[in-house]
Amino acid sequence: EPEVTQTPSHQVTQMGQEVILRCVPISNHLYFYWYRQILGQKVEFLVSFYNNEISEKSEIFDDQFSVERPDGSNFTLKIRSTKLEDSAMYFCASRTGGGEKLFFGSGTQLSVL
Amino acid sequence: QQQVKQSPQSLIVQKGGISIINCAYENTAFDYFPWYQQFPGKGPALLIAIRPDVSEKKEGRFTISFNKSAKQFSLHIMDSQPGDSATYFCAAIQGAQKLVFGQGTRLTINP
Numbered sequence A: 001e002p003e004v005t006q007t008p009s010h011q012v013t014q015m016g017q018e019v020i021l022r023c024v025p026i027s028n029h030l031y032f033y034w035y036r037q038i039l040g041q042k043v044e045f046l047v048s049f050y051n052n053e054i055s056e057k058s059e060i061f062d063d064q065f066s067v068e069r070p071d072g073s074n075f076t077l078k079i080r081s082t083k084l085e086d087s088a089m090y091f092c093a094s095r096t097g098g099g100e101k102l103f104f105g106s107g108t109q110l111s112v113l
Numbered sequence B: 001q002q003q004v005k006q007s008p009q010s011l012i013v014q015k016g017g018i019s020i021i022n023c024a025y026e027n028t029a030f031d032y033f034p035w036y037q038q039f040p041g042k043g044p045a046l047l048i049a050i051r052p053d054v055s056e057k058k059e060g061r062f063t064i065s066f067n068k069s070a071k072q073f074s075l076h077i078m079d080s081q082p083g084d085s086a087t088y089f090c091a092a093i094q095g096a097q098k099l100v101f102g103q104g105t106r107l108t109i110n111p
Helices: none
Strands: A005-007 A010-013 A019-024 A031-037 A043-050 A053-057 A065-068 A075-079 A088-095 A108-112 B004-007 B010-014 B019-025 B033-038 B045-050 B056-059 B062-067 B072-077 B086-092 B105-110
Touching: A005 A088, A010 A019, A019 A031, A019 A088, A019 A108, A043 A065, A043 A075, A075 A088, B004 B086, B010 B019, B019 B086, B019 B105, B033 B062, B045 B056, B045 B062, B045 B072, B072 B086
Parallel strands: A010 A108, B010 B105
Antiparallel strands: A005 A019, A019 A075, A031 A043, A031 A088, A043 A053, A065 A075, A088 A108, B004 B019, B019 B072, B033 B045, B033 B086, B056 B062, B062 B072, B086 B105
């Protein structure tokens, strides 16, 4: 079965540094998402992306966050100046245009020190 | 109104027993209700889903019961096995919008 690929699996960074989390969605999918999960808590929506623009974003997705689909295959989440509270597992997800089934990657565990 | 409330937070069931996880929602515009299974270190994976025009959906040992008037739905795992031990999330979505997750239930099946 096709899968969403995320790299790296773990990322450790210092507070205030910029990080870029990378995702390769399933090739024929049209909708792309970032979610995050703080340890032991529920999965929270960050942003959705369709047709090369953000379609919806949550309150968490402030000016420090940005997303990009630079080359038609990769989908990235950038955090400009990381904070301690950004430490979480970040999941990329994608789906086709006609279905609701969301396919998640295995996540990037971000640790901000 | 966008929340999905899930209970219990954790559940321990003996092997062969029935595991039941409940969810409730407020937004009547939600039109698709999936359940996701998550193993440690992995992303959530779709387990089973239902639409509000159906009261029950069964796939193998997994059944969703849906009560539209009460705005509640539940996951039943029959003949629970140790391999079912995972965190389960209910969720809801309206059209092409974002998936809203419940808080999760950590299920442990004792051998």
